[in-house]
Amino acid sequence: MADPLNVASCLRAMRRAGAAGEPVPADMAAMWAKVCIEELYGMQKPVRYECRRRGSNDPWEEAEPGDVTHPRRRNLVIRALYLHPPVGKQQHRWPPGSNGDGRCLDCDETEWLAGPECRPHAPLRDHRSAMPFRITWLIEPLEKLLYLTKYLNPFDRAKWRKETTYLIDRIRDHEKGSQP
Structure with a gap:
């Protein structure tokens, strides 16, 4: 069996192995898991670790290396913070010829009251379509x-x-x- 290089080929090999009904070697299952984890989630490293006492509502403080390696011994809760790319801001689209009194075509916000970015509402779902019908x-x-x-x-x-x-x-x- 050739080594799968991406998630699609890995899942294809998993389906074939399941359909065959034969046992899969442990190293093959480990390789599938490694490919899926690395391809889907990547090897992210946290930007910073924060900690606080278990059960407390104190503000989070930056954790020392010893806090991260021995959180139970020190009765701490640890959280890892990752750096994510900023979400692109969507600009408002005003109707042509509106002089400060129009409404955004996407979020329906008035021009004089609108914030810096456009946040369109989720489309309303007609719940009748989800009902069964005979x-x-x-x-x-x-x-x-x-x-x-x-x-x-x-x-x-x-x-x-x-x-x-x-x-x-x-x-x-x-x-x-x-x-x-």
Whole structure:
């Protein structure tokens, strides 16, 4: 088996080994883990370590090397701080011709009240789309409509009875056809 050089080839080799159902040598599993950790997370070194007494709410102080190597012995909580690249700031987009009284096209903030960077709102999600729906749920209201056609004049009654019976039959045929 060739050595995987990236996460995709590593995962591909893992899937093949799992599908084969044979045991995998420990050095191969260790190599997969090393590749995944290094490629996904990288070898980050903390910029600074901070510590404080376990269970206290005192402010964090810069940790000494001995604090980092023996935190339990000294009853300390240690945290590592990493340097991350700054997030790029998004500029506001004002409508053309607004003289200080327009609203941003992305975040809808007024121009005279807006901060230095634009923070667009997350789009609202229509929760009805996440709900399950079965077409057979329409049969009951259609049958009720079929029953209520007796209160209509003869021409409308014939039209609506024909429409509803057609729809009910089509839904039932569809349900029969989609059954495994």
